[in-house]
Amino acid sequence: MKRPNDPIIEIKNLKTYLGGSWVHKDVNLTVNRGEILGIVGGSGSGKTTLLREMLCLTPVASGSIRIFNEEVVNASRKVLLSVQRRWGVLFQQNALFSSLTLLENVAFPLKEHTELDATSINDLALLKILMAGLSADAAVKYPSELSGGMQKRAGLARAIVLDPELIFLDEPTAGLDPNTAAEFDELILNLQSTMGLTIVMITHDLDSLWRVTNRVAFLGEGKVLCVDPMSKLVKNPNPMIQAFFSGPRGRVAEESYQHGGQDHGN
Ligand SMILES: Nc1ncnc2c1ncn2[C@@H]1O[C@H](COP(=O)(O)OP(=O)(O)O)[C@@H](O)[C@H]1O
Ligand SMILES: [Mg+2]
Incomplete structure (x- = not known):
């Protein structure tokens, strides 16, 4: 039986060699079901590489990454397809297709991974666009016609379109102004609770x-x-x-959190 805090990701003794040096010497990390786990570290510390390894996009030198209880290091194509179906990703650069409308972008994973008819695909994609806080009017626009904050929401709509259990976010609020970033955080918290998501989020x-x-x-x-x-x-x-945390920025963030920010437990 699955308990609520079963690990959804287990990384053990992970080593990575890239560009002539060891990016990861011995990474061990467990992500529990239902939590929002942040990953931080200096520039070049290997955060994006770690994310890409979890997504099976970058090979590891040795070690184990288990996601949904499946070993994804050197996994077969069949295992990869089955796990990829269960997670969503918002890449640092959004990675929206510039020649497709917002609706077509969000519908893309449904076309790739399901046998649904065109009407159902459009309905589901539109639902996720609305859940991501975008209007139906925005659905017919191209990525270049959307603001930075709207592009992030579009990327998030696409990340949740297959109703994943787990989503990965790489620097989701980078480049957004403070208000837009705060609204995006609110959206992440809402989606996490309504969809019961586990979230792995790289951010500084x-x-x-x-x-x-x-x-x-x-x-x-x-x-x-x-x-x-x-x-x-x-x-x-x-x-x-x-x-990493000291200095004026760190203190301002901590104080505003303690004087008005929310605490959602553990
Ligand atoms: N494809 C690659 N080839 C060679 N070196 C790479 C490659 N990808 C990342 N690296 C190196 O790995 C290190 C970690 O990079 P990255 O994971 O992007 O760090 P972060 O996201 O923490 O800033 C950096 O030194 C980077 O230059
Ligand atoms: Mg990075």
Whole structure:
């Protein structure tokens, strides 16, 4: 029987060699079902690479990545197709097709992965566009006609179109102004609770980390140095962690969270 906090991802002793050096020396990480896990670390610490490995887009040197209880390292095409069907991704650059409308972009995974007829595909894609906080009017627009915040919402609509259990977000609020970023965080929290999602989110946005994550993994020196809720992580004495969170920005984010931000438990 599955318990609510069964691990949905288990990474063990992961090593990665890229561009002549070891990006990951020994990464160990567990993501529990239903949680929002943040991944932080300095630029070049291997966050995006780790994400790409979980998605089976970058090969690993050694180690194990189990997702939905399936080994995805060197998995067969059949296993990959079955797990890919169960997760959604919002890439850092949105990766929307510029020649397709918003509706066609969001409908794309349904065409690839289901046998549904065109009307059902359109209805489902439109539903997800609305769930992502975009209007039906926006559905006929092309990505270049959408603002940065709307493009992120479009990417998120596409990430949830197959009703995934798990979604991966790479820097979802990067480049957005603070208000748009806060609205996007609110959307992530809403979707997480309405769809029962597990979310893995790479971000260096401290406000986002305080607002949405249950736990945060800090990547450094080729390892996960620490996994804790933000309130505990910021007190970690490790100099790399201190350097990342200290300074004016870190303090402003922490204070605004404590004086008005929400706490959604563990
Ligand atoms: N395809 C690649 N070929 C060679 N080196 C790569 C490749 N992808 C990433 N790297 C290197 O791996 C390291 C980690 O990159 P990345 O995962 O993008 O870091 P982050 O997302 O934490 O900023 C960097 O030093 C980067 O140059
Ligand atoms: Mg990156």
